[in-house]
Amino acid sequence: MLLLIRYLLGLLPLIRSTPNNSRVTNETTYFAIASNTKLFTAVALSLMIEDGTKLPNGQLLEVTSSMKDVVPGWAMENATAGNEITLRDVMSMRSGLPQHILAITPSDSPTTAAGRTPFLTQNVPSGQNGTYQYSNHNYEILASIPTYLLNVSIETYVQDRIFTPLGMGATRNASFAGTKERSMGYLRSAPNVTACAALLAGGGNITDLSCLGRPEAFDFWTEGTNGGFYGGAGINLRGVDMIKWAKELMKPSVLPSAAVNRLKTLVPAANTDAPTNSSSLVETIAYQAGLISQWYRGHKIYIHDGALPGSNSYFAWSPDSGVGVLVAANEDPYSVYINNVIVNTVLDDLLGLAPIDWETRFIEGFLGSGGSISPSGAMAGSIPTTGSTSNTTTSAIARRPAPEGYANTTFIDRAYGNLTLLPLNLSSPASYLSACIPASYFLNAIAVPLSLNLTAPTYYAAYNHSIVSHFIFTHFDGPLYNYTTLFVRDRLDAMGRVDGLTAKVYAMGSAVFAEGGVGMFGNFALPAAGLALDPVEVDVKDKATAFFGRV
Structure with a gap:
């Protein structure tokens, strides 16, 4: 473990500075670990099981407990699936739900975030015989359970049962956003x-x-408490805390070992005991609970990554070998690759494996992707452009005009909230400025590469949700519009002063204005790769990922 400390302390000073610019980061600087938070939530639920927590019906909480017995008023879009889904299904990402991460607001609590579940679409079969699909919403649901069963918030439970016993100085987003000892x-x-x-x-x-x-x-990805994000992405750690956490997971001395071990074997798989292909470098076993079991060059390890605007993390640990590496960096989007290179290189060294040029491999992967790095669990959007009428057709056609104007019109979805559309002139710098959208970013990163029609009717909506601040709708053909969702924040100069705007894309796809509202297609719910939803012009309300009804 001393080797882990050496690697961490050697890398942290290379990462960018804290908000007050007084010094570079070090082992006591807080980093957002994003989705590596999920393991803390999973351990919390496992501790509740160890404690013999009772359900409202008097039964004990177990991984096999039905969610309808755990969460009051539990319901899902698919009623049959909702009645059958268990705690294990939600912990192991087999609820049938895609990400639905755009729905979360800064003022959410875990219970309000989880309360949206009945109104969120399921796009794949659920259950252990169903389809694995990464979804942040699963862990928003899990974060509500301590409140429902113990009348204690997930933040308090994790603080009392994990942070304090382990002597960790970790924080949640509410307090983290106010400290100067954090990475920008x-x-x-x-x-x-x-x-x-x-x-x-x-x-x-x-x-x-x-x-x-x-x-x-x-400054930081959240400007509010973002309690609804806590279960899936809300924890922030220092380097010294990462070491304590890794040591405890590999050899529990404070937490009950049964609570940790339960999470490593939650989902059985055919290759649990040995890799199917002994020559493969990496072979996934299964998403378990806040961690992924994997074969890495013949060694069984557990991994998870995390991504938030401006921050990325990667955790890999091998209990059998006593090796763990947790890296967090604030170089988005490239730290997605940087973290993988660091973790794999360190693992090879500590496990005594022949070195591999991981840097070249990941550089080639980046170039092969066209430079597109999407949020965890997401994919780059396929949307109609000036030469297509669908996600697959490329032949030029005569355009149909926009059906009507939508300026100053409000649309509402029960899960995703309100969108009030305002006109945006894509050729006017003043229009971008009024909308608080960085013109150069939108034009260079989105409009030009996708050949969007800059003279077409275009609208924007200030959304102000946790990771999306703006929607932009650009007309394509008849009722079809292209949509882009943006995360926009004030850009800071070297002295911490506001100097324009910076942005990041989260989802793109097709929107169809029809049937008294607007249906969202494409990657709106950030589904798994290959599951983007093609737009339709009939039965839009029933087939869209989300449907915002016109007020």
Whole structure:
């Protein structure tokens, strides 16, 4: 474990500074660990099981408990599935729900976030014989359970049962947002994958700004308490706390070992005892509960990554070998790759494996992706552009006009809230400024690459949810519009002063204005790769991922 400390302390000073710019980060700087929070939530539920927590019907809480017996008023879009889903299904990402992460607001509590479940679409079969699909909403549901069964918030439960006994100085978002001892968030403006490929081919340095884009700082991803995010992504750790957490998971001395071990074997799989292909470098076993069991070069390990605007994390640990690595960085989006390179390189060293050039592998992966790095569990959106009428057709056609104007019109969805559309002139800098949208980012990262029609009727809505601040609707053909959801924050200069805006895309796809509202298709709920929903113009209300009815 001393090797882990050495690696952490050697890397942290290389990461960008804290908000007051007084010093570089070190082992006591707080980093958002994003979805690596899920393991804390899973351990909390496992501790409740160990404690013999009782359900309202008098039975004991178990991983096999039906969710309708655990959460008061439990219901799902698919009533049959809702009656059959168990705690194990939700913990192991087999509820049938996609991400639905755009619905969360800064003022949510875990119970209000979980209360949206009946109004959220399910897009794959649920249950242990169903389909695995990563969904943050599953852990928003789980975070509500201590409140329902113990009348104690998940924040208090984790603090009392995990942080305090382990001597961890971890925080949740409510207190984290006010401290100066945290890392700032960084995004990249105008990355150019073509330039990256040319530099790499010529033996150049791809860290050049012409390739990676300009780093832009913002304060922190949340401006509120974001209690609804706690179960899935709300914890922030220091390097010294990461070490304590990794040590405890690998060899529990404070937490009951049964509570930790239960999470590692929640979902059985055919390759649990040995990899199916002994020559493969990496082979996934299953998503368990806040962790993924995996074969890594012949060693069984447990991993999880995390992504929030401006922050990424990666955790890998091998109980059998006594090796653990938890890396957090604020170089979004490239820390998705940086973290993987660091973790794999350190694992190879500590496990005594022959070195592999992971950096080149991940660089090639980045270039092959076209430079698109999406949020955890998401994929780049496929949307109609100037030469297509669907997600697959590329032939040019005659355009149908927009059916009517929607300026100053409000639309409402029971789970996703309100959208009030206002006009946006894509050729007017003043219009972007009024909408608080960075014009250069939208044009260079979205409009030009996707060949959007800059003269088409376009609207925006200030959404102000947790990870999405704006919707932009650009007309394509008849009732079909392209939509883009943006995370926009004030950009800060080296002295911490506001200097324009920075942004990140979260979801793109097709919106259909019909049947008294607007139906959202494409990647609106951030489903698993390959499950983007093609738009339809008939039965829009029934087939859309979400339907905002016109007020």
